Amino acid sequence: MIVFETERLIIKGLEPVDKVYFTELLTNPEILKLIPQIPFTENQILNRFNKNLNLKVSQLYHEKCVLGIFEKHNPNLIGLSLFLMKADNTHELGYRFRVKYWGKGYATETTKGMLDYYFKVMQVDKVMADANIANSGSIKILEKFMSPIKEFFNERDQCTDRRYQINKHDYLKD
Secondary structure, three states, rough: OOOOOOEEEEOOOEEEEHHHHHHHHHHHHHHHHHOOOOOOOOHHHHHHHHEOOOOOOOHHOOOOOOEEEEEEEOOOEEHHHHHHHHOOOOOOEEEEOOHHHOOHHHHHHHHHHHHHHHHOOOOOOOOEEEEEOOOOHHHHHHHHHHHHEEEEEEEOOOOOEEEEEHHHHHHHOO
């Protein structure tokens, strides 16, 4: 199931063949230190992977969903596109990439594609994103599209996060 495409990327549902790179994205210390997050256990990885196999587009509206990010010319999973729901039913975006795909503009391209999808297809009113303030790459990307609204100490991850937000009207006026 392809959800959307950008100039260089395809964002689509995960398939069984993607599990190896999915595991890397949830366990690689270099990736996790920027979130920060402790590595997932094998059981947690399997549960999360299986939960996100065979997703239906309708689930993006109401559930926390993980999609794969692929280069158009490469069948291997390069990252994850996270369509998240906050406790108050606010939509949130997230992403992460395998290290060898950092610095290529893919996170910016994915963020723009996700915002387009949220506002033009799903017709949501606002989208949020949280990032560890020590993750300068994500902070730079989010500030291209969204406005910071607060900083807070994230108890679960033991870091300071900055929350960003953009509403549909402001996004579509550009």
